[in-house]
Amino acid sequence: MDTGRVRELLDSDPRARLIDVRTPGEFEAERIPGSHNVPLDLLRERRSSISPAHTDPVVLVCGSGARAEQARDLLEDNGFQRLTVLSGGVGGWQEQGAPVERGTGKWAMERQVRLVAGSIVLAGVLGSLRYPKLKLLAGFIGGGLTFSALTNTCGMARLLSLLPYNRTPAQDAPGLLAALTADNAAGR
Known part of the structure; x- marks a missing residue:
């Protein structure tokens, strides 16, 4: 889905979720406002315990789209139905003039x-x-x-992605996964 359509979806549906599957280091360095970080490695690691408690639309994001496509395949196998991938990833988002938040100096x-x-x-x-x-x-x-x-x-x-600054701390895993799986009646 292109940037314009994703922005329309986020504006029109408060329950839509923007899930960034990049590493925590990449997410810290630069992210789309309102997105939640659920790293692809965490999805792979917890594959057997991930199931949706909602039918909200989920837009998957990464740097270019490749990891988001892998996440979509994994999540579809786990019962998620309303999944889409942001075309071009965060880079494409920026090229279209959409806003990003910048954090620490970690590298993509x-x-x-x-x-x-x-x-x-x-x-x-x-x-x-x-x-x-x-x-x-x-x-x-x-x-x-x-x-x-x-x-x-x-x-x-x-x-x-196995280096310490690119890894998700174990204690954060349940909270990160909740951004993807939990029912959120109030929306984002």
Whole structure:
């Protein structure tokens, strides 16, 4: 669903929920006002215990749309019916001039991946001047990035999401999931 239609839905239906499935670090850095953070990794981890207590419309958001699509597949399997994905994610939202809230200086996952992948490639190329086989490391990362683009998945992002600043503290999990699953008769 494009930004304009999502904004119309949020304006017209007070029960509509905007669920951001990015990591807590990404959410802290930048988010759509009124959105709730329920990270994709938490959804995967708690898959067996997630079920809706409502029929409210839910708009899933991430950085570009890929993780939100994965979340939609998972949630549809758990009985959620009125799910949609924000086309283009937070980036697309911003490009359309829609408001965002900015928080701490944590980096978005895409930026983290670019830093790590670029650093490994640079180290591999520079190191290959002394140890020629290190250029294979750069080739391996290039292959991984190509695979990532073709499959719209990212193994490096999955690994980076395990870092402490990208993780959801265990004590927060029930509260975060409630933003998605609980009945909210009063609306947002």
